[in-house]
Amino acid sequence: MKLILRSVMALLIAVVLLVGVLLVLPGEKLAKLAADQIEAQTGRTVTFGGRVGYTLWPTLGVKADRVALSNASWAGPEPMLTAERLTIGIAAADLIAGKVxxxxxxxxxxxxxxxxxEDGTGNWVLERPTAADVQTTASSPGAFDSLPVSIEALNLTGATLRYAPFGQAPVEMRQVDVAxxxxxxxxxxxMDVTLxxxxxxxxxxxxxxxxxxFLAGExxxxxxxxxxxxxxxRFDGRAELTGAASGRLTGRSTDLGATLAAFGVAPGAELPKVGEWLVGADATYTSDGRLALRDLSLSADENRITGGADITLAGKPTITAQLSAGALDLAPLLPGDKGDLPASAAAGEGDDPVxxxxSxxxxxxxxxxxFDANIALDVQAVDTGSLRLGESKLDFSLDNSRAVLKLLPAALFGGQVQGQVVANNRNGLSVGxxxxxxxxxxEQMxxxxxxYDRLNGEALGELEYLGVGNSLAQIMASLSGKGWLEVGKGFFTGFDLEQLLRSGSGNxxxxxxxxxTGSYTIENGNLLNKDLLLTLKGFRAVGEGRVGLGAQDIDYLFTPSLQRGDGAxxxxxxxxxxxxxxxxxxRPDLKRALQPEIDAVEEQAKERLREKLSEELDTELAPEQDLNEAIRDRIEQEAKEQLLRLLGGN
Known part of the structure; x- marks a missing residue:
């Protein structure tokens, strides 16, 4: 808007000067004299590349084709103003009365x-030449210098506006219509402006x-x-030509994506599907690109956030905000789960089993x-469709593509969760x-x-994790970390340990x-546990094994034991x-279950054999002594004794 107003002001100044001279020159053949007069008044050169025509009454009309007004000497060779056709109408009766x-x-x-x-002077400021310059021109200052001038209607069609502030990148707008x-x-x-x-x-x-x-800077x-x-x-307030403004801002949108596209803004991600956006705020904008929003209210359908924000628009946008909200239902605003949760995944599906x-x-x-941001949010509840938070304090910060969400704490999974989660996209995506x-x-967590919802109970613990990848599948397959878990009274669904121990079938x-209780480590998308301990009435179970977080599989061994009164x-x-x-x-592992009994029977048989051999060999055999060696030694001894008798020895 500042560019539009500066452009209109420059055009007004240039055209009024043209009018003041052209009206006293009755004919196309006097166009050169008009150009000389304008140059004498402003130091700028005017050229007419086409026909110049007039009407006299009741409106003094001027039409000029291919008009150009030269630039300030310091601003470069390009003309400040060109137009394919310039049309001017002046009330003849007012002109006779001394008013333009x-x-x-x-x-x-x-x-x-x-x-x-550098000093802030614009090239639209038309400076009168020095006295020496004026004396050398074809004409002296005109008689219209003191006439009061007013412009009732201005129309620009298909305008191109280019604004290059000192030391900054130029801004250009094309196909601009102004009325x-x-x-x-x-x-x-x-005003009615179309951009x-x-x-x-x-x-x-x-x-x-x-x-x-306003044009004078007030x-x-x-x-x-x-x-x-x-x-x-809609904006209602006060503003100045530099762009600074303050007032009340309100807005409504039913297609935010199309609106951003109309402004040439391409969102970095798909926008949520919202039936109606509403915004309201007391806004203050400064000429250096700072926007302050107070009494802010932002609504997306039934979701409403209030608070205040400070936004820096110059360079990379930066947002600092303190916000609060009631219950937010974000599920309709987010993309579908696209298979993120493995409700129906089948083994062997696809080329990559991991x-x-x-997804x-x-x-x-x-x-x-x-953008960069630091946003604090107090919320009564949040439902994303997959996660549901209760009353929570959240702090979101974003710095150079690294986002951190702190839970201070958050009411989550029916309890309290505290800590932080991080998404870092500085050099590929990683989450932790x-x-x-x-x-x-x-079961909720x-x-x-x-x-997986087969384990039920109330838990406390810690979790530390890190994953890398550009998809959820890659991240889950790369997970590493550690943690521990304690669950009070609860239950598993899917098998009955008591029935398993009593009848051998527990499905x-x-x-x-x-x-x-248990602790775990995470390596390459696998959760590894060796110290699971489960206690229940009359039973005790230990466990160890692997839970495939990436592959969504499990290979785990429970060993439940029926306990006697003495704890054995x-x-x-x-x-x-x-x-x-x-x-x-x-499945119960009956081979492992019967192995202690088999070992006991084998040991009893060995003991009876040892006792019998001791009697037959008439020697004491130690439990650790090898029976085969004992038999071999006894045979050798008998052979020696028989040989000595044969030779007549004792």
């Missing part, structure tokens, strides 16, 4: 090249009070509505590079976290994060336990759990 009232000022395909020098109505020189101007930053029209309709003072009242696609923004069940879609986190939790429902049903084990039947998470196979 421009009733029409229009330009077709005008091009304005605006710039500033200004300014009936009172000391009053309000009504096309990316081809689609963006329309600005509004009014600026005391427009003359603060003026302003009201404007911006319409683009299915979006409308990634079966997890292999590329995760686009390029948007992390778009360090969390502690207490009072969480283990495993069900919502891993799709189906559930196992109720008093306590479960009476019967143990190991249980092997293998296969996919979605359909694990649970």
């Amino acid at each position: 009232r421009v009733t029409e000022l229009s330009a077709v395909l005008p091009q304005l090249n605006l710039s500033t020098r 200004l109505a300014w009936p009172d020189p000391t009053g309000t101007v009504d 096309r930053p990316a081809g689609a029209p963006v329309r600005v309709v509004g009014e600026i009070g005391t427009f003359a003072a 603060v003026s009242s302003i009201g404007a509505s911006i319409t683009a696609k299915d979006t409308e923004l 990634s079966d069940g997890w 292999r879609d590329v995760i686009d986190m390029g948007w992390l590079a778009g 976290g360090k969390l502690s939790f207490q009072g969480v429902r283990i 495993l069900g919502q994060t891993a799709g 189906g049903g559930s196992t109720v336990f008093d306590q479960l 084990s009476e019967l143990s039947i190991p249980v092997a759990i293998t296969g996919r998470w979605s359909d694990p196979k649970i």
